[in-house]
Amino acid sequence: MTDSDPPEPLVQLQDVGVRYPTGTHALVGLSLDIQPGEFVSLLGPSGCGKSTVLRLVGGLTKATSGRVRRAWDGGPSQDAPVGCVFQEPTLLPWSTVWNNVYLPLRLQSQRRKSARQRVDEALALVGLTEFAKAYPRELSGGMKMRAALARALVTRPRLLMLDEPFAALDEITRFRLNDDLLRLWSEREMTALFVTHSVYESVYLSTRVLVLSERPGRVVDDITVDLPGPRDESVRSTSRYLELCARASDALHHAMGEAPTAKGAAS
Ligand SMILES: Nc1ncnc2c1ncn2[C@@H]1O[C@H](COP(=O)(O)OP(=O)(O)OP(=O)(O)O)[C@@H](O)[C@H]1O
Numbered sequence: 001m002t003d004s005d006p007p008e009p010l011v012q013l014q015d016v017g018v019r020y021p022t023g024t025h026a027l028v029g030l031s032l033d034i035q036p037g038e039f040v041s042l043l044g045p046s047g048c049g050k051s052t053v054l055r056l057v058g059g060l061t062k063a064t065s066g067r068v069r070r071a072w073d074g075g076p077s078q079d080a081p082v083g084c085v086f087q088e089p090t091l092l093p094w095s096t097v098w099n100n101v102y103l104p105l106r107l108q109s110q111r112r113k114s115a116r117q118r119v120d121e122a123l124a125l126v127g128l129t130e131f132a133k134a135y136p137r138e139l140s141g142g143m144k145m146r147a148a149l150a151r152a153l154v155t156r157p158r159l160l161m162l163d164e165p166f167a168a169l170d171e172i173t174r175f176r177l178n179d180d181l182l183r184l185w186s187e188r189e190m191t192a193l194f195v196t197h198s199v200y201e202s203v204y205l206s207t208r209v210l211v212l213s214e215r216p217g218r219v220v221d222d223i224t225v226d227l228p229g230p231r232d233e234s235v236r237s238t239s240r241y242l243e244l245c246a247r248a249s250d251a252l253h254h255a256m257g258e259a260p261t262a263k264g265a266a267s
Contacts, residue, residue, distance in 0.1 A: 008071060009033040010159060010191050011057050016066035017216075018052050026052040028216035030066070034159070039185055039192045041202035043248060044212030045256050050195040053217070054161050057193065058082050072158060083152030085162045089144040091136040091151075098123070098132040101150045108155075115154075122150040125184060142173040146180070153184070160185075163195045175233070178204055182231055199248045203241060204231065211251040221251035 011034040018027040026049040034040050042050045055061035056068055059082075072081035091100045101122050105115040123129050126146040136144055145165060152160060162181075166174040182205060185192055196202050202209045203225055211221040225244055227235055235241050 007035055009069070010036045010071045011193075012067075012069040013053070013056065013063075014067040014069075016056065016063045016068060018049070018056065018061060019064045025216045027056075028218065030216075030218045032210055032219055032222075034191060034193060036071075036158075036191050037189060039182075039194065039205055039207045041194045041196055041206040041209045042212060043196060043199065043202045043209055043252060044217055045214050045252070046197070048212045048215045048255075049217030050212060051163055054084070054163055054193065054195060057159070058084065058161060081158045083155060083157035083160045085145075085148050085152045085160070085165045087164045087167050089136075089148035091144060091147055093136050095135075096132065097128060097134050097136070097139070097147050100136070100147055101154050104151060104155050118154055118156075119150075122154040125153060125188075126150045126180065140173075141169050142177060145169065145177060149181070149184070153188070157190075159191050159193060161193045164197065165194075166201070167197070174201070179232065181205065182229075186230060199245050199252060200236075203227075203244045203248055204235065209244075209248050211248060211255055213255045214257070220255050221248070223248055223251070 013030055013032050016027055016030045017025065019025050030049070030053070042053060044050050052061060056063060057070065070081070075081070092103070095103070098119060102112065102115055102119045105118060120129070120132075123132055126149050128143065128146050128150060131139065131143065136147070139147065148165070166177050169177065178201065181192075184190065194202070194205060206225050209223040209225060210219050211223070212218065213220045223244060227238070227241060227244070
């Protein structure tokens with residue numbers, strides 16, 4: 001490989017189809033790739049197959065046609081290449097925050113003593129050091145989501161996948177967590193795959209937004225988000241941000257078979 005060769009994608013889906021046993025075609029002819037270091041958002045109508053893409057990449061669903069290539073395939077099975085965060089934080093209510101974050105390492109048979117440094121580091125990353133001994137019921141919604149993020153990061157995954165993680169949170173908490181996630185992504189040089197219904201959120205966070213059609217999902221627009229980083233709230237009022245939101249919004253309306261709105265109004 002020479003310096004001019006493009007890097008190997010971390011994940012590549014080529015002409016992938018998924019048909020569930022119920023007969024539902026969730027995806028047909030979907031192609032996409034994710035390069036190391038990218039922050040890619042999947043934006044699409046409800047039911048178009050976004051979560052199915054995450055399950056495919058995570059190895060929980062098999063493609064019924066086409067090819068899925070992941071850079072970690074064939075590597076040591078002890079490694080946890082993917083970390084996941086869902087809309088519900090799904091913390092164990094009877095365990096402390098520390099033990100919840102320790103769980104993925106415990107499942108890899110790591111003893112508490114050898115896992116301590118990694119768990120403490122993950123808690124510090126999300127600003128929850130002070131709450132290590134608290135129980136989930138003692139945390140706000142945003143703090144629970146931070147704990148879920150720490151649990152996803154504790155294995156130092158090669159790819160962080162997030163399925164509408166902030167959809168149930170109020171706007172102020174959501175904006176804060178957007179900024180925390182961006183900070184984590186740049187500090188840890190992670191690759192992220194993020195599912196959202198929000199045009200604004202996808203453009204704010206991503207280096208690339210993939211707009212999917214209605215089910216069966218396929219990529220109808222691949223938008224490079226050329227906003228400079230590090231990003232903060234001031235980005236939200238720049239003309240480039242608003243232009244990119246309008247483009248994503250138009251693509252989304254088009255994907256849903258609707259006429260674009262006059263201002264490219266985003267949801
Ligand atoms: N396990 C399953 N068995 C059968 N059908 C399924 C299964 N999982 C998803 N589907 C169907 O596949 C389609 C795509 O579902 P998926 O959850 O991937 O979409 P989505 O874009 O993530 O939806 P949403 O935005 O509403 O969360 C939907 O029609 C859904 O009902």
